[in-house]
Amino acid sequence: MRVQRLDGTQFVSAVVARGKARTASAVRRPTKVFEDRVAEGWTPLLGLPGSIPLEGGVPLIVAEQIVGAIGVSGGSPS
Numbered sequence: 001m002r003v004q005r006l007d008g009t010q011f012v013s014a015v016v017a018r019g020k021a022r023t024a025s026a027v028r029r030p031t032k033v034f035e036d037r038v039a040e041g042w043t044p045l046l047g048l049p050g051s052i053p054l055e056g057g058v059p060l061i062v063a064e065q066i067v068g069a070i071g072v073s074g075g076s077p078s
Contacts, residue, residue, distance in 0.1 A: 001018070006074075009074050013074030016052065017056065017072055017074070019051075020056045020069075020071035020072070020073060021071030022052075022057075022069070024059040024070075024071065025060075025068065028066060030055075030057060030058045031052060031053060031054055031055060031056060031057035035054050035055050038053050056072045
C-alpha cells in the first residue's frame, strides 16, 4: 500500500482515504455509488463493516480483475 499526504493536511484524511480505497476494491465500484444510494435514503449501506460510503474511492480493474484502488480524502470531490 502506498500513501501520500500533503504537508499540513489532517492525519485523519490519510486514514479515510485508505478506507475509501478498501471499500472501492471490496465492492468493485466507486464509493460515490454508495454515497448516492445513502443520500437517496438507502441506509443499510451504513451497516457494512469497514465501508466508507463517501465519494473518493475508485477501484482499479484490469481485465476484469481488481488490481488495486485509489482513495482520496481531505478535498472537494471535483
